[in-house]
Amino acid sequence: MADNDSPKAELASLRAEVDEIDQQIILLLGVRFRCTDMIGELKQAHGMDLVDAKRESQQVARIRRLAEEAGVPAALAETILREVIDTVVDHHTRLRERPYS
Amino acid sequence: MADNDSPKAELASLRAEVDEIDQQIILLLGVRFRCTDMIGELKQAHGMDLVDAKRESQQVARIRRLAEEAGVPAALAETILREVIDTVVDHHTRLRERPYS
Numbered sequence: 463m464a465d466n467d468s469p470k471a472e473l474a475s476l477r478a479e480v481d482e483i484d485q486q487i488i489l490l491l492g493v494r495f496r497c498t499d500m501i502g503e504l505k506q507a508h509g510m511d512l513v514d515a516k517r518e519s520q521q522v523a524r525i526r527r528l529a530e531e532a533g534v535p536a537a538l539a540e541t542i543l544r545e546v547i548d549t550v551v552d553h554h555t556r557l558r559e560r561p562y563s
Numbered sequence: 564m565a566d567n568d569s570p571k572a573e574l575a576s577l578r579a580e581v582d583e584i585d586q587q588i589i590l591l592l593g594v595r596f597r598c599t600d601m602i603g604e605l606k607q608a609h610g611m612d613l614v615d616a617k618r619e620s621q622q623v624a625r626i627r628r629l630a631e632e633a634g635v636p637a638a639l640a641e642t643i644l645r646e647v648i649d650t651v652v653d654h655h656t657r658l659r660e661r662p663y664s
Contacts, residue, residue, distance in 0.1 A: 469609045476602045477618070483595045484622070485629055487588050488640060492633030494584045501577045508570045517578070521585070528586055532593030538650050539589060542643050549639050 491546070502554035512554045518547060592647070603655035613655045619648060 505512060522540055529539035606613060623641055630640035 469605055469611070473602060473605055473611070476598050476605070480595055480598050480602075481622070481625070483591050483598070484626055484644065487591050487595075488626065488629045488633050488635055490584050490588050490591070491630075491635045491640070494581055494588075495634055497577050497580050497584070501574060501581075504570055504574055504577070510570070510574070521582070524582070525585060525589065528589045529592075532589050533596055534589055534592045535650055538646060539592070541646060543585065545639060545642060549636055 494546070495550070498550045499553075502550070502557055505554070506558055512558065513551055521547070595647070596651070599651045600654075603651070603658055606655070607659055613659065614652055622648070 502512070504510070521543060525539045525543045526536040529536045603613070605611070622644060626640045626644045627637040630637045
């Protein structure tokens, strides 16, 4: 029997898959921040409000539905989305306070 | 000038990209939960500890490094990872308490 059939090897293999997924998620978040940076610049250039409560509630409803379909706890998906949005808004607020820094 | 050059259309286009990324992240989280469910079953079958503090600290260090490389705030990446791990551990703990449910 090959060593990679042992529970320990199976655990290592599954963990490697988890690590790969985490890396892909981080890369996607990086692209997402580049998109939201462009949104922040666009809003600043055209005097649009930074926060859009209607958009945010649509995003939350959508992410909860997608999460349920994907077998992800909806509450976790909502928490993550809200943390990402809060980080984006904080960042845009700082940009607006120091537009030339 | 085409309407899709307006700030409003540009905003809609960037938001569509954000929504697409969010969907991809949720799908990846779904695959991740299937991996961690398999890890939970493996650990249960072989009487391994549910929580592995060393593994978790390695994951946190790695995700912070990947986040910095990808332009994602490291603190946000760590917060998200810890929430995902906590959700996984809660789920495994419940499975272990009711192994046949």
